[in-house]
Amino acid sequence: MKHTFQMNLDWTGGRNDVGTIEAERLKTQISIPPEMDGPGIGTNPDEMLLGAAATCYIITLAAMLGRSELPHSGITIDAEGIVDVTNGVFTYETIRYTTRINVPTDATDRDITLVERIAKKAKDGCMISRALAGNVTFELSTTVTRVD
Incomplete structure (x- = not known):
């Protein structure tokens, strides 16, 4: 089975003008x-790439935790995208996730190891991560905390 996603884009003007995107x-x-000497109106490809990767990761993580029947009471992720500029060429180098997962106070050490x-x-298994593999480095720092 294949899925198709569509987006319409509109841009009138030059480099420092503003366009629109619209999907379902x-x-x-x-x-x-x-940061790249633009007007900074709306979003941009760098934020959208980071958003695509991070939302894919958090949804995949929640689904995998659910399938494993490991209880948790919340996941938060701070995501950071690192773009290098060398000789006027912009390269999306790294995406870093600082992930915090809350588990019940009765979670065992084994449960915590499995969550990590x-x-x-x-x-590594998220669809967007796989699509970017070999081009963007992914870094992960995970903290699992027992909470009431």
Whole structure:
């Protein structure tokens, strides 16, 4: 089975103008970010790539934890994208995830080890991570905390 996703884009003007993107569940303005001497209106490809990777990761992680029947009471991720500029060429180098997963106070050490292992597996197994493999490095720091 194959799935098709579509997006319509519109851009009028030059480098520092503003365009729009519209998909079934997403509609926003786009422009070059201020870090790259653009107007910074709406979102940009760098944020969207980071967002695609991070949302894929958190959804994959939640699904894998659910399938493993390991209880958790929340996942939070701080995601960071690192872009290098060398000789005027922009290269998306690294995506870093700082992941925090809360588990029940009665979680065993074995449960915590399994949650950490699943976090790594989800990072590597996410569809977007696989699509970017070999081009972007993924780094992961995971903290599992017992909470009431």
